[in-house]
Amino acid sequence: MTQLHIEALAWAPQERGRAPRPLLQGVDLHVGPGEFVGLIGPNGSGKTSLLRCAYRANPPDQGRVSLGADDIWLRSARWCAQRIAVVLQEFPDEFGLSVAEVVAMGRAPHKGLFDGDSAEDARHVVQALAQVGLAEQRERAFASLSGGEKQRVLLARALVQAPQLLMLDEPTNHLDPRYQLELLQHLRSLGLSILASFHDLNLAAAFCDRLYVIDGGRLVASGTPQAVLTPGLLRQVFGVEALVDRHPLHTYPRITWITRP
Amino acid sequence: MRVGHSTAAYRWLIVLLSVVLLLSCLIALAFGPASVPLAKVAGIVGQQLGIDMPGEWSQSQAHIVWLIRAPRVLLGALVGAGLALVGSALQAVTRNPLADPHLLGVSSGAALGAVLVMLYLGEFIGVFSLPLAAFMGAAASMLLVIGVARRNGRMETDRLLLAGVAVSFVLMAVVNLLLYTGDQHAAASVVFWMLGGLGAARWHVIWLPALCVVLGLVTLQMLGRGLNALMSGEQTALSLGFNGRRLRLQVFTCTSLLTGVLVSLSGAIGFVGLMVPHMARALVGAENRRLMPVSALLGAIFLVWVDVAARTLIAPQDLPIGIATAALGGLFFIALLKR
Ligand SMILES: Nc1ncnc2c1ncn2[C@@H]1O[C@H](COP(=O)(O)OP(=O)(O)OP(=O)(O)O)[C@@H](O)[C@H]1O
Ligand SMILES: [Mg+2]
Numbered sequence A: 001m002t003q004l005h006i007e008a009l010a011w012a013p014q015e016r017g018r019a020p021r022p023l024l025q026g027v028d029l030h031v032g033p034g035e036f037v038g039l040i041g042p043n044g045s046g047k048t049s050l051l052r053c054a055y056r057a058n059p060p061d062q063g064r065v066s067l068g069a070d071d072i073w074l075r076s077a078r079w080c081a082q083r084i085a086v087v088l089q090e091f092p093d094e095f096g097l098s099v100a101e102v103v104a105m106g107r108a109p110h111k112g113l114f115d116g117d118s119a120e121d122a123r124h125v126v127q128a129l130a131q132v133g134l135a136e137q138r139e140r141a142f143a144s145l146s147g148g149e150k151q152r153v154l155l156a157r158a159l160v161q162a163p164q165l166l167m168l169d170e171p172t173n174h175l176d177p178r179y180q181l182e183l184l185q186h187l188r189s190l191g192l193s194i195l196a197s198f199h200d201l202n203l204a205a206a207f208c209d210r211l212y213v214i215d216g217g218r219l220v221a222s223g224t225p226q227a228v229l230t231p232g233l234l235r236q237v238f239g240v241e242a243l244v245d246r247h248p249l250h251t252y253p254r255i256t257w258i259t260r261p
Numbered sequence B: 001m002r003v004g005h006s007t008a009a010y011r012w013l014i015v016l017l018s019v020v021l022l023l024s025c026l027i028a029l030a031f032g033p034a035s036v037p038l039a040k041v042a043g044i045v046g047q048q049l050g051i052d053m054p055g056e057w058s059q060s061q062a063h064i065v066w067l068i069r070a071p072r073v074l075l076g077a078l079v080g081a082g083l084a085l086v087g088s089a090l091q092a093v094t095r096n097p098l099a100d101p102h103l104l105g106v107s108s109g110a111a112l113g114a115v116l117v118m119l120y121l122g123e124f125i126g127v128f129s130l131p132l133a134a135f136m137g138a139a140a141s142m143l144l145v146i147g148v149a150r151r152n153g154r155m156e157t158d159r160l161l162l163a164g165v166a167v168s169f170v171l172m173a174v175v176n177l178l179l180y181t182g183d184q185h186a187a188a189s190v191v192f193w194m195l196g197g198l199g200a201a202r203w204h205v206i207w208l209p210a211l212c213v214v215l216g217l218v219t220l221q222m223l224g225r226g227l228n229a230l231m232s233g234e235q236t237a238l239s240l241g242f243n244g245r246r247l248r249l250q251v252f253t254c255t256s257l258l259t260g261v262l263v264s265l266s267g268a269i270g271f272v273g274l275m276v277p278h279m280a281r282a283l284v285g286a287e288n289r290r291l292m293p294v295s296a297l298l299g300a301i302f303l304v305w306v307d308v309a310a311r312t313l314i315a316p317q318d319l320p321i322g323i324a325t326a327a328l329g330g331l332f333f334i335a336l337l338k339r
Helices: A047-054 A077-081 A099-110 A119-131 A147-160 A177-190 A201-207 A231-238 B007-028 B038-048 B059-094 B106-121 B126-149 B157-181 B184-194 B203-222 B224-231 B234-239 B244-266 B272-284 B288-312 B321-338
Strands: A004-011 A024-031 A036-040 A062-067 A084-087 A165-169 A193-198 A210-215 A218-223 A242-246 A253-257
Touching: A004 A047, A024 A047, A024 A193, A024 A218, A036 A047, A036 A201, A047 A165, A047 A193, A077 A084, A077 A099, A084 A147, A084 B234, A099 A119, A099 A147, A099 B224, A119 A147, A147 A165, A147 A177, A165 A177, A177 A193, A177 A201, A193 A201, A201 A253, A210 A231, A218 A231, A231 A242, B007 B038, B007 B059, B007 B272, B007 B288, B038 B059, B059 B157, B059 B203, B059 B224, B059 B244, B059 B272, B059 B288, B106 B126, B106 B157, B106 B184, B106 B244, B126 B157, B126 B244, B157 B184, B157 B244, B203 B224, B203 B244, B203 B288, B224 B234, B224 B244, B224 B288, B234 B244, B272 B288, B272 B321, B288 B321
Parallel strands: A036 A193, A036 A210, A084 A165, A165 A193
Antiparallel strands: A004 A024, A004 A062, A210 A218, A242 A253
C-alpha cells in the first residue's frame, strides 16, 4: 500500500537578498505500489529538486508530499529513512571509508542509539554487495572505486536500508551498458516502488511503467512511454529531432536521434 | 598495517593499546628530576592500590611518585585522550581533515577568561579560579561562535569554521592587549598557562576530566552512526534519517564542553587533536565508532610520553608541554608530507 503522492507542490530555493523564484510549480505526481516511474527532463529542469522534495530534504512551500496516508513532513527524518531509500548523484568521502562501511550505513535508520552492529546487519551488507556484483570489493576503500562501482555501492546501501520506496537520481549515468541493464533489471525484479530520474530516454522507455516529463519546474507530460515519448514532445522539451518507432523486440518505443550531417 | 573488519582483530588492538597505555603510565612515573627506579615505582603504586609489593622506598619518594607524578601522568593521559577524541569527532562532523579542538574558538575564549581572572580578580576562589574562569571563557566563546555562524536558523559547516577563526582572532587580540598593558607578573603566569602544562594536576581535581572524557566518549559513540553519515554529506545524512543541524549542534556542544574542561586544566595543547586522529585512521579506518576509542587511547599514550619528554629534556625545569606537542606535531606533518 506504499504510495508516493505529490500534490500541487511548489518549491523555491531560499536565497538571501532575492525574492524567491519558484523552481517547482504545480507538480502532481504519484508512484503506485511496485511501480517503476521515470522522471525525465533537460538539465536544470528541476529533477533533483523534485526528488529532494520527495525524500524530505526540501520542505515544499505549497502542496503536500505523502507516503501512504502520512504527510512526510509531519513525520521525522528517521521515519522517512526507514521507508524511503535514496541513491544520490554524488557521495563525498574524504576520510577513506571502506565499501562495507559505506553499505553498512544503510542500516542506520533501523538501529537505536545503543544498538551495536549485529550479525544480521553484516548479512544484509554481504547480500546487498553480492546483488550488485561487488562482493569481492568489500574491504576496498570506497574512494578508490570507479564511478560506476561507486554507484553500485550506493545502490547496495539503499537496498540494505530495506525501503518500500526507492528514489534514484540518474542511477545509470556512470555505468557501462552491461551494468546499466543489470542494474535496471535488478531494480525491476525487486518489486519496490521506484522513482528515478533519467537522461537516457531509451533506458527510461525500456524499464519504466510510466514517465513524467519535467521542463522549467513544471510537469509537461505524463503517461506510459508510448504515450509520452513522441517526436513532438522531444522537440518541444529537449529541442532535438528524433525518430520514434517501436522497439523491434518489445512493445516499448525506440528513439533514434536525428543528427545533422 | 590496517586492522580489517574482523572484530576480533579490533578487540585485540584495543586490548593491546590499553596495556601499552597502562605500562606507559607506570614507566612515566619513574621519570622526573628526582630519580625513582621503576621497581620502587611499582612498589609505591602497588601499595597505594592495596597490593603488597616487595622493596623499600623512602617517604619522600612515595610522596613524589604518588602525590605529584601520578595525578600528572593521569591528567596527561586524560587530556591526550580527550583532545584526540574531540579532534576525531570534529573532523568527521565538519568533513575537514584539518579540524582540531581549538577550531571553535574554545581555547582563545579560555585564554581570555584566564587573563581576566589573573589580571583583575586574582585567585578569588583559590586554585580553582583559573580553571573555572578558563572554562567560563571557553563556554562563552563557543556560544559566540555558534551565534555568529547561524543564519536563518541554519548553521553550515563552512560558516562555523570561518566563525571559529574570526572569533578566535578577535578574542586573542583582546587577550594580547590585556597581557601587554597589564601587570607583568600576572601576565607571565597567564602566558605560562597558555603554553600548556600538566603541573596543575592534583588528585582532588582528576575526577572532573576523567568523568568528562568518559561521558564524552560514550556520547560520541552513541552519535557514531550519525557522524559516519554526516561525514558523507548533508544529503546522505538526511536520507539516512539524521537531522544534520541537530546532530552538529550536539557534537559541537559536547566537544566544546569537553575541550573547555581540558583546556582549563592543562592550557592550550595543540596538535594532539589534529594529528592523533590521522594516525588512528591509518590503523582502523574512518568508521567513527571504531575510530574514536582507538584515537582516544593513542592520544593518551602520546601525551603521556610527550610529558615525559617535557619533564626530562630541560630538567630540573619543566618544558611547557604545548611547545613539545607543537614541535613534534609539526615535524610529524613534515615527515608525512615528505613521505
Ligand atoms: N538550493 C538551490 N539554490 C539555488 N538554485 C538552486 C538550488 N537547487 C537547485 N537550484 C537551481 O534549480 C535548477 C534545477 O536544478 P536541479 O538540480 O533540480 O536540476 P536537474 O533537473 O536535476 O538537472 P540535471 O539534469 O543537470 O541534474 C537549476 O537551475 C539549479 O541551479
Ligand atoms: Mg540533477
